[in-house]
Amino acid sequence: MNADPAHRFTVRVYYEDTDFSGVVYHASYLRFMERARTEYLRELGIHQQSIFDGSHGEAFGFAVRRMEIDFMKPARMDDLLDVTTSPANIGGASIDLVQQVMRGEDLLIAARVRIACVTNGRPARLPVWVRNKMTKGLRPGP
Amino acid sequence: MNADPAHRFTVRVYYEDTDFSGVVYHASYLRFMERARTEYLRELGIHQQSIFDGSHGEAFGFAVRRMEIDFMKPARMDDLLDVTTSPANIGGASIDLVQQVMRGEDLLIAARVRIACVTNGRPARLPVWVRNKMTKGLRPGP
Amino acid sequence: MNADPAHRFTVRVYYEDTDFSGVVYHASYLRFMERARTEYLRELGIHQQSIFDGSHGEAFGFAVRRMEIDFMKPARMDDLLDVTTSPANIGGASIDLVQQVMRGEDLLIAARVRIACVTNGRPARLPVWVRNKMTKGLRPGP
Amino acid sequence: MNADPAHRFTVRVYYEDTDFSGVVYHASYLRFMERARTEYLRELGIHQQSIFDGSHGEAFGFAVRRMEIDFMKPARMDDLLDVTTSPANIGGASIDLVQQVMRGEDLLIAARVRIACVTNGRPARLPVWVRNKMTKGLRPGP
Numbered sequence: 001m002n003a004d005p006a007h008r009f010t011v012r013v014y015y016e017d018t019d020f021s022g023v024v025y026h027a028s029y030l031r032f033m034e035r036a037r038t039e040y041l042r043e044l045g046i047h048q049q050s051i052f053d054g055s056h057g058e059a060f061g062f063a064v065r066r067m068e069i070d071f072m073k074p075a076r077m078d079d080l081l082d083v084t085t086s087p088a089n090i091g092g093a094s095i096d097l098v099q100q101v102m103r104g105e106d107l108l109i110a111a112r113v114r115i116a117c118v119t120n121g122r123p124a125r126l127p128v129w130v131r132n133k134m135t136k137g138l139r140p141g142p
Numbered sequence: 143m144n145a146d147p148a149h150r151f152t153v154r155v156y157y158e159d160t161d162f163s164g165v166v167y168h169a170s171y172l173r174f175m176e177r178a179r180t181e182y183l184r185e186l187g188i189h190q191q192s193i194f195d196g197s198h199g200e201a202f203g204f205a206v207r208r209m210e211i212d213f214m215k216p217a218r219m220d221d222l223l224d225v226t227t228s229p230a231n232i233g234g235a236s237i238d239l240v241q242q243v244m245r246g247e248d249l250l251i252a253a254r255v256r257i258a259c260v261t262n263g264r265p266a267r268l269p270v271w272v273r274n275k276m277t278k279g280l281r282p283g284p
Numbered sequence: 285m286n287a288d289p290a291h292r293f294t295v296r297v298y299y300e301d302t303d304f305s306g307v308v309y310h311a312s313y314l315r316f317m318e319r320a321r322t323e324y325l326r327e328l329g330i331h332q333q334s335i336f337d338g339s340h341g342e343a344f345g346f347a348v349r350r351m352e353i354d355f356m357k358p359a360r361m362d363d364l365l366d367v368t369t370s371p372a373n374i375g376g377a378s379i380d381l382v383q384q385v386m387r388g389e390d391l392l393i394a395a396r397v398r399i400a401c402v403t404n405g406r407p408a409r410l411p412v413w414v415r416n417k418m419t420k421g422l423r424p425g426p
Numbered sequence: 427m428n429a430d431p432a433h434r435f436t437v438r439v440y441y442e443d444t445d446f447s448g449v450v451y452h453a454s455y456l457r458f459m460e461r462a463r464t465e466y467l468r469e470l471g472i473h474q475q476s477i478f479d480g481s482h483g484e485a486f487g488f489a490v491r492r493m494e495i496d497f498m499k500p501a502r503m504d505d506l507l508d509v510t511t512s513p514a515n516i517g518g519a520s521i522d523l524v525q526q527v528m529r530g531e532d533l534l535i536a537a538r539v540r541i542a543c544v545t546n547g548r549p550a551r552l553p554v555w556v557r558n559k560m561t562k563g564l565r566p567g568p
Binding site for chain 1: 299300
Binding site: 020021023026027030031034049052061063064065066067068069070071074121 | 446447449452453454456457460475478487489490491492493494495496497500547
């Protein structure tokens with residue numbers, strides 16, 4: 001588990017997230033985790049529309065480069081889920097995040113997500129102001 | 143406008159809701175309005191998973207039968223939207239709801255949605271307890 | 285019904301399109317109809333990425349302005365659906381299309397969709413070349 | 427690369443698959459790969475709605491247990507993509523598949539997906555008839 005994550009975000013499961021098997025569709029968890037990353041960045045003062053527009057200097061964006069996801073238990077309609085996000089490694093051009101989807105004490109989804117910085121569709125170095133904000137939010141591992 | 147709707151629900155726009163044209167994909171507003179209906183029902187004490195499972199007596203569900211939607215202005219990434227829901231007519235087997243998506247004072251989407259009660263895939267009369275809860279929440283029109 | 289539509293497009297129902305009630309989620313039909321409109325336009329020689337990029341002269345796009353949709357019967361996982369698209373009216377700045385989703389002879393969804401031409405996010409007149417292509421494809425009503 | 431995959435499936439990119447950054451939303455590739463798995467199973471004579479309903483003996487379903495995905499290059503609106511699917515390992519209760527999303531010769535997405543057999547929401551052994559069909563389709567590695 002992740003006793004003290006950098007960020008915690010609550011997601012409600014709606015009709016749109018489920019499939020005919022009766023539980024949440026597997027790709028819906030990626031949407032939940034992307035919302036949580038957006039809110040985590042927002043809390044750090046990084047607004048995705050603004051950085052994409054270049055309102056914060058040079059325009060850039062984030063792109064998912066790699067994911068490892070374990071789908072451990074299914075969520076269901078009406079469930080209230082917690083998505084935790086913690087930086088695990090901050091490199092020069094990419095960030096590794098650890099994300100978990102919990103229902104109460106139950107760990108449903110565990111993921112490691114690599115996010116890359118992109119300018120005009122090409123890999124770019126993380127702007128220093130982004131790196132600094134993230135590093136401050138980086139908790140030391142156990 | 144809808145000065146005093148029965149229910150108000152806030153939705154944040156994420157990556158998943160937008161398309162390459164730069165604004166929110168038109169079908170995403172239907173997802174937003176469905177979330178708002180689910181929360182409106184929840185506030186009335188009607189939990190969709192439970193009624194579907196039959197935890198409240200005979201199992202039933204709601205199905206959208208008809209929609210009229212005007213897409214007036216587009217929403218964008220990071221927008222915070224208000225979705226209002228008000229019952230406009232409560233029939234024996236269906237309910238007409240008026241829903242609006244607002245960004246501040248701007249009316250983006252106006253919709254009229256007919257929801258039918260369904261048991262085992264067939265039209266059914268609204269259970270009396272549902273009808274009673276909804277009628278209490280029905281505000282008289284101007 | 286629509287005996288001789290301008291365009292016919294086949295859609296398979298997958299997991300992603302369904303919800304926990306066991307049938308297709310209502311907003312999924314809007315995705316199906318949007319795919320059909322894209323293919324209808326493509327058949328007329330109108331490629332959405334290209335017109336958006338301005339590869340065909342001035343950059344423009346299409347936006348859905350209004351929909352009336354009747355959800356008559358539900359589709360299910362693995363169903364093979366036909367989506368028909370026919371222009372019903374071609375105005376100076378918008379096009380009305382009639383779309384139907386069929387499963388064999390069964391009419392599941394009937395919709396009327398108003399599409400507007402948009403340049404830089406503002407309403408614009410339909411380019412003449414688009415109007416001409418569409419009008420040629422316009423079948424006289426009964 | 428995967429010179430001779432067990433199954434090849436074509437996907438067109440539509441509006442719904444893209445996001446405001448201009449390219450395909452990362453979770454959309456999971457939908458594409460799920461469609462390809464469904465068609466791969468269908469080709470083996472395994473229809474998801476039927477096995478879920480129990481039309482083929484005991485009711486069961488498949489659930490995604492683990493994914494490793496590399497997002498190498500982005501796809502765009504109007505792109506025509508090939509999704510290849512090959513069994514990499516067939517265990518007693520789960521199957522590992524290798525999936526790739528290609529645009530022509532360009533490898534966009536490479537994934538390894540573990541699918542588990544589930545009965546009444548619990549892990550179950552793969553039915554022998556499913557295992558046999560899959561094993562016949564299993565190509566020896568290089």
